Amino acid sequence: MTYTGEVRPGGPTDVRVLDEVEIRKVSVGPTDNDAYLVTCRRQHAQLLVDAADEPDRLLALVREGSGAARLDTVVTTHRHPDHHRALASVVAVTGATVTAGAADAAEITAATGVPVDRTLRDGDVVLVGHVTLEVVALRGHTDGSVALVYREPERVSEADTVPGRAHVFTGDSLFPGGIGNTGGDPARFDRLLTDVTTRLFDRLDDDTWVYPGHGRDTTLGAERPYLDAWRDRGW
Template sequence: MTAETSLIHELPSVTVRRTVVSAMANNVYLITHRQSGAQVLIDAADDAPAIRRMLQDSAADSAATAKLLLVAITHRHWDHVRALAGIAGGIPTAAGREDAAGIESESGVAVSRQLEHGDVLETDGITLHAVHLRGHTAGSIAYILADGGTTLIFSGDSLFPGGVGNTESDPRRFASLLADVEERLFGAYSDDAVVLPGHGDPTTLGAERPSLPEWRERGW
């Protein structure tokens, strides 16, 4: 069931839309390049008809004919890939190398490009930088989009308002995820960077930064 479809960012080169799907309130994001019409979908989480409606709505976001060219997956968990088979249909996919086998097992869709930390995805004007965040899953990837002085971080389930993602009470996984989030997100991007998580509302690195010591102390 779709909770919401909306245009959430209008940047100089791209627009970003979001639809919220499933009982787990998964966020599905759509990036559209204003000039080329190229599109990247972040997490075909569930409800293919709702995603297609968002794709239809996005036709007005570009001067050219909009065309979905890539599905970028944040991680392998089932609730983030349930609509992948219904949406991908020959469209290239990208995900973290360590999660690729799990994504294929969950969705039946092979990952076209298996990402390492620091890889760059270029899609007809849309540039995404892959940040490997180890802990929620072994291959979780955040995608960074910078445009016109705005930085968007599509963080999947690795960073939320109020903490990092679930590491199932495993202290090693938690330590790994927190270290990666601190170094690769908080240490690399400014406080005004917008975090667009896999569930729930957006936040900024600046809003969350003061809480890092608290997260470390509580262990989740």
């Protein structure tokens, strides 16, 4: 099975099989949000990045990953409603732990009625079975926006794997062609571009795979040549 990084609303799941994890991507809802299911291949623990919409479809995705309605954690990348419309329904069925960036947590709870069990800050880690994901705060799209970074092991065997390669789930903070919307606010724009530059581009290699909150995937190498142009254009 070839992973493409491109999905359509109502279309099939895109599945990437790596040594330690499987990554499933679907597009849901009227704003074509990308939701990602990360499954630990050893322990079958599962983490959902953004319970964005269409809860029945997301629950089917969970069952596809583990063969049961087992979901250990939901990470909401930021507080905007299109990224948590299905949160209450998904958590009601699965009992998953709810996590979100500290600065966005209260608004997510107010909008969904779902308590955030754990607030996330830059440098925290989230476990999926025996797999570790690093939390990277990317402030600007919202104050509490977070990304998750997974690194492949140094010894790999699956065909689609690269030793030590990073995979980053960026929510609405980084897309092909630029950073997320900062509402025309120069301070927010500068903060987000600075965080994206110093916390992703300066720390991670060009083969780092980027899984955004909408649209197709990209890599840091594909986007790196345009950082100066993004700053010059101001959005």
